[in-house]
Amino acid sequence: MTGSMVRTRLGRDKGFHATVSLLAIALAGSAAQAQTAPPQDGPAPVAAAEAQQNSGTAAPSGDQGQAVDPSPTTPSAGDDIVVTGVRASLQSAQNIKRNAAQIVDSIVAEDIGKLPDRNIAEALQRISGVQIQRAFGEGSSVAIRGLTQVRTELNGRDIFTASGSSNSLSLEDVPSELLAGIDVYKNPSADLIEDQLSGTINFRTRKPFDFDGAKASASVTNTYYDLARRSKPAASLLLSDRWSTGIGEIGILASASYQKTAFRQDTISTEPFYTLDPTNAGDAATLATLGRTGQTTTLPHGTGIGEVPGDRRRFGVDVSLQWRPSDTLEFTGEYFRNDYKLRSYGYSYFAYTSGVAITPQAGAPFTYAPNGDFQSGTFVNVPIGNNTSIGARHSVTTDYSLNAKWRPTPNLTITADGQYVDSKTNNLNSIVGLSGTATTLTQDIRGDIPSFQITSAAGLASPATYSNGFYLDNLNNSKGTDKVGRLDGEYRFDGGILSSIKAGVRYADRRNRTNDTGYRYTGLTGPAGNLRYVDLGDFFRGDANLFGDIQAFSLPTVLNYDATRATLGITSTPTFQPSGTNTQAQKTYTGYLAAFFKADALPVPIDGNVGVRVVRTKVAVTGFYQQIDLITAPDGTQQTAAPTFTANDQSNDYTSVLPSLNLRAHLTERLQLRFAASKNISRPNFNQLNPTLTITEPGTAQIDQQHTTSTGNPFLKPMRSSNLDASLEWYFARTGSVSVAGFYKNISNYIQTVIVPRSVTFTDGVTALYDVTTYDNASKAKVKGAEIAYQQFFDFLPGALSGLGMQANFTYVDSEAPSPASQGPVTQLPLEGLSKYNYNLVGIYEHGLISARVAYNWRNKFLVTTSANGTGNLPIFQKSSGQLDASITANVTPHLSLTLNGTNLTNTVRSTYYGVTTRPRDAIMSDRQIAGVARITF
Template sequence: MKRSKIRIGSIQGLSTTVSLLALMMVGSVAQAQTAAPQEEAPATTAPATSNAQQASGTVAPSADPGQVADAAPAADAAAPGDIVVTGVRASLQSAQNIKRNSVQIVDSIVAEDIGKLPDRNIAEALQRISGIQIQRNFGEGSSVAIRGLTQVRTELNGRDIFTANNSSNALSLEDVPSELLAGIDVYKNPSADLIEGQLSGTINFRTRKPFDFDGFKISGAATNTYYDLVKKSKPSASLLISDRWDTGIGEIGILASASYQKTSFRQDTISTEPFYTLDPSNANDAATLAALGRNGQTTTLPHGTGIGEVFGDRRRLGIDVSLQWRPTDTLEFTGEVFRNDYKLRSYGYSYFAYTSGASITPQPGAVFTYAPNGDFQSGTFTDVPIGNNTSIGSRHSVTTDYSLNGKWKPTANLTITGDLQYVDSKTDNLNSIVGLSGVATTLTQDISGEVPAFQITSANGLANPATYSKGFYLDNLNNSKGTDKVGRLDGEYRFDGGILSSIKAGFRFADRRNRTSDTGYRYTGLTGAATNLRYVDLSGFFRGQADLFGDIQAFSLPTVLSYDDTRQSLGITSTPGYVPSGTNTQAQKTYTGYAAAFFKADDLPVPIDGNLGVRVVQSKVAVSGFYQQVDLITAPDGTQSTAAPTFTEVNEANTYTSVLPSLNVRGRLTDRLQLRFAASKNISRPDFNQLNPSLTITEPGTAQIDQQHVTSTGNPYLKPMKSTNFDASLEWYFAKSGSLTVAGFYKDISNYIQTVITPRNVTFTDGVTATYDVTTYNNASKAKVKGAEVAYQQFFDFLPGALSGLGVQANFTYVDSQAPSPASDGPVTQLSLEGLSKYNYNLIGIYERGLISARVAYNWRSEFLVTTSANGTGNLPQFQKASGQLDASITANITPHLSLTLNGTNLTNTVRSTYYGITSRPRDLIMSDRQISGVARITF
């Protein structure tokens, strides 16, 4: 018999104002014939336990695929003759049920229909959840912070998932096509049965299974997206096929889904180079102060400026195949293969005039202006080195996840679950840069306006090859491979009656390994006149809003797009070689046991339920790498080439045991109002790149000697971060898709890991001495994070006529942090945690009535610390200013099987702006594409 179906929808909504949305939509919806379904208050019933609950909204925590939290009241199941809720309304209802019924504090996004998350990028979908803030990479969301912390755990169906690289232990959120997912759950506080390894929360990505459907199911979609800055269109498509059968050996189901996405982008950046305050005790600085007439006055000058025009494309290919077998009513097996294949390519030009740490010379007689604090605002410099780079960077990552789950119920009260998993992930990277250098006659800057302006002049002109007297080539190859072997066994015994409802216990073993091999940047000096140059028209840069220096000549970009053609053009026959010293490895084994007691006391004046448990985990970590130094050989004719590297091996191992208790309690004040409290401890191990001991120092060539020299390494002696967490929330569910919730949280963190830059002087064998800014990490002693969240959603069914389809989602997050700051230059030495905005909000307007479904979403976050001190910043902290982004979509459900959607992203052309410590010292101004996409979707 076929079950009643709820077609589930997404939590994403839309926003500016309800009145604006009403004006936009009222003309369209006047023709709609179908009345919106009315909502009723949820009744107090226990949810059923079935695989379909993954689709309907009650899903397992990460530790236990298939577990359903049933201590809370659930919404009524659809009775015969009831209106079946679909679309956005159903998605909000499903996500609300997950939050309401979960044992932990959790927020969810549920796909409105098959392959239809609210945003095509996972990180951008997550930003709609209260407490989540995202970072962007080339215009797309790429990483998230939960409640101000970036130490996030990523899971696929409750299991480890990651992208092999040397920068994180987690999944790169831009890699996975969102069409493969049924929903995303964000667990904001741990419990004993959740896998450890995060400070801020766990993000669990859920795929669909064949038993989620009653029988045969097929769904497909085709999309075309236009990117207005790069002026290109790119396609994408997805397909899901699923069926299930009753056979002689039991019920069997098979599901296969695939998604293919191509995207394009362009990113324009205007940069101001590091600011240095003149020191009157330094002879060069004293002379500069005198020339400026600033003796006795605090004076800070930038040491240059530049632009970057970067083009690029992404390709995502995702495949998910799952097989389910239920031989008896008490036994079920699920096998799944999930594979995502991601390619990113970025290429373009950068042009800059700067002196790095060397003094910059004001033009005699030029007019200079300053901010009240002595910071430079405008003026002209002379004889400034210029650089002109044409480059490409590419990444190709493939992650395959194999899993097998068995669930056995030998009695009505006992459930035993076994789980095996193997993850294999590989990443290959390439960086190739052709650089030209010369000297500018003058550099005139004006950073007083909203968009910095600057002019560069040279004797021969910037579009003349004769301007560039020197050149160099840099290339770098690296690859990473990561594997994870995991086995676990869990048992749960449910009691009939009494306060103790169930006991759970389990064991887990994981063997995670990562290896990264890197050639290091190979330097090749170029001699003679620059060849294979192309004229570059910069008139459309920054949408024509920038006052710049005109057009340039640069090395041919079409040539740089091919690594082989680039080397052939430059007469370089070989590729840089991998040597033992370029390889680092990390191995991490964890042995875990946990026990948790679940309780329920319905007879108290305020019924309560929850769990009390403890998780004990032993971690064994071993890392190895090399210190490598690469000198240059200078030939009699002045040409330079790299010498054989010298290196020293570094090994370190560490073992530690963590005891992690947790308590989760919920009080059901009324059928609609509940109060939660949670207390727990958790750990977050250092990322592999943070532990990587490898360090490479390469001697700069003559064309680079005046530039800033940077490198990076990890710290193999880092300790895991530990947190003590307290959470509370008050949740009012006044309708099936209507709620108002308030949450507060506090985290006390020890051994917090921060980024620091340490200068290191290196003398090479030919006597050349250079100073390198080495980016690395250390354990700060303490950090504290506290804050609050407010979230509200509702459909306004009480409004007359067409207006009854209006709805709204809104949430606001406040996060405050305290942490010791590493040494940083300039006026700012007390810093918040990296990536943390104190305030952020989402305002989402929704319309759903008849054939029309529409959403307008505005996301805003206040300023935040990008990094305490990054390469190229002169050891200054870098902040990003407050910004918001407007996205929208409208869907016409032409038939029950066909829908057409129009999406718009970054409609307000948001420009992201960063600065050094204080706003009178701008860093970057970044502009990305607006995107318009059309989607056709068919489901049977």
């Protein structure tokens, strides 16, 4: 049971509200109590370092050879004014945006290890045009200008999480404390790496030459998660120094971050929906029972809940060494390692018939929406399921890189870059299921929170209710590697319109290998032992009208995979078969040429760049069609048989020519207009290309459930996009700006998710219908929209009020693509993950010892997936939602600060629905969080 959708409401936890009230009082009182900071003799080392790295002159150390114009046009008035803290970070981010060669937005850490949000995705949502999705209460993925095909980079180089499901980095994996800033490139230039439709996110780490000398910083954090009712710690440390030696200048920086987090996610689901067919005898009888003969009627075939607590652990290390043997030569070596663990576990309880007809209770009251969709009523003799499960992921990504920059003449710069990435992921899924039959199921889906009641003869808390059981376990692992080499040259001209020419070549060899056992099914005879009473009284904070408590297989046992198998008498683990292996290999050969020009003598000075990037891509994938039958013993127990399989190998190669043009007109010293035109591509990710399809025969205890599986499509083409962008930017103060941007993308071969039904008859004669999730290239898709962004500190206000500031942005994105359904209530769709409207409001206060933020993010409904199981090819949408976060910091001394953070303060509930709002799917509640942070910097 998945999905999300949102409404905002306050919970009933009085202790939590007390904390929120303290936050509000502190924020309100800070304006009145803060004192003016004493004058500074010069910039703090961190601010100076940020100015050096982020003023618009610094470029990523890796593949992105240039990012910005080295000649910023910041007004000269008051150049001796020094800013620190939040003001410094906003000024640095504004300078990057103002002086970049492309349309760029940035987030800069205001201090070492201090991005505005703890989670990278949560920080990115503050940028105009960026929308995020959440998993287990944290931001997990992003879309830029409505498209999820985003490229992620670390210091301008490839970075990814091995999984096959994405060609990029899982944003929830990396501790934000390791980063100095994040740049979001919204349109390409020829020297930026391809493979994105929406934009490139570049994560920047710090280097020892960023600082004038020795630097040290450390932080400790403790966070309370109110739904999980647990607290978890975090800590970070950075040490850096540089020395002048007989062989030149040398610098070393080492940083580490360790985080533990907890979560709990409560979900109420309604699924699936089927419209009764009057030409079918069974459906005709049901219509007669309901008194609906001759009327369109749609009934849900099930409902359920999931209570899923869990925990995350992040451990990241970054070590960099820089050596400058002369003024014309510099080497940078970096080791970056990220180690991430996720564990989710808990209970799910459901009553549903899947595709089998559901029986209404004769004479029971039923209500319907005007379109004939069920709203409330009672059904009889409904199968019930009761699962205790755990899912675990462990991902480790290690990045080794070496960069050399040489200036043999004042006009010529040559950069060589090499990189090796090694990423590994291991997954475990273990599920103990019980089954029985409910006497009645009463549902009411008319409210914001669906309610339902289940009754059985013995009661849901009695083991006698559960007559059958089964066990499912699955192991899989992925390993990805990337070998990259790049050589770039730039020649700068001393005069004339042509300011520089850049050219370069790049080679990348990316490989991924995934091994999967498939789900192993083990039937359990009679009721399972080792059951435990489960109190669901606090489910959904007690706000849900549900069926009461249950018996379920022991969760403490399920948390230990070996103990679970031992309890069930299973001595082995699932076997990795050759047919469970799939591989993907992708090689790219790239060359580019770009010319940078500047026409200052024109009435309106113009600068920009024009270029072309040519990429040859070669892709090869291997996989299997695998069928796993069951063997039924004389006593009725069932075990999986050895699989039968057939190999499926495919290869493809193509060449892409990607021109780009970026223009900037300096209308005044503070007002500039940008225009960009480009073409780019986004390749299918490895999971979308994977040809492996596994069909496992359902056991007796599963036969009435819905059967799903998934596969890729090795014949997918890369998505191609033609783009137009324009941006008008007014920089009226050091930390004050207003920008308006418009964009248009015309996409061909857009990749959609589709559901294909497949009937399979197994060796023992059992036939089952499977909904196979796969992918297809839609013919066309279009995206257009506009962004407005504003930020300012109100320095003109008197006294302490001058510390007030504000950030605000609004994004409008309109898109359209064909639905997989050719008929029905929904045939045209926006793109997946895209909200038409999105805005951020951030109130800032920084004066004296106090720094505070209150941030509200809102997005309207968006498409989760174009087609989902049990929907009759209907899409799933998430409803509009908003979330409020806040923080307040006391800078106790120049070296010590104390921070209180609050996340999800309004207890946002996210909800989804099947195509039309009268068919709800999920309502999801996650934790509110309160964190205390102590940070020291020297």
